[in-house]
Amino acid sequence: MSNISYYTAEGLKKLKEELDHLKSVMRPKASADIAEARDKGDLSENAEYDAAKEAQGMLEMRIAKLEEVYSNARLIDESHLDLSKVLVLSNVKIKNQTNGMELTYTLVAESEADLKSGKISVTSPIGKGLLGKSVGEIAEITVPNGTLKFEILEISRD
Structure with a gap:
């Protein structure tokens, strides 16, 4: 079920900018953090790797939520x-x-x-x-x- 939200032009622009930032800046950073932690050795006892994977999961949840909000956003005339x-x-x-x-x-x-x-x-x-x-x-x-x-x-x- 979709929740339609109404936005001003300014509010819709801010939402799009946040979504773009998360996808183009934060997502590659999260991947890099995981790769760096993976290089530090045994994954079964690597707390840094677990934390990086957890952060990536939270980021992906935030991106999915914002994509849903943006897809249901309507501009107020x-x-x-x-x-x-x-x-x-x-x-x-x-x-x-x-x-x-x-x-x-x-x-x-x-x-x-x-x-x-x-x-x-x-x-x-x-x-x-x-x-x-x-x-x-x-x-x-x-x-x-x-x-x-x-x-x-x-x-x-x-």
């Missing part, structure tokens, strides 16, 4: 997005009803989320709670600490 509601790629300015604090987030695909740069996933509790809301609406979001209420102040796109 921003020209067809409704600007009046909170959707993927929306910049949303919200106000916490409890403490009056104003925050601005950009809703992105899960793989592109980065809280430090203000990008939250549409699959996060806050992201899910904001999706589909319009300016002026109150989003009630259940989090482990209880329920938060955010007023949607502004919706925009870059």
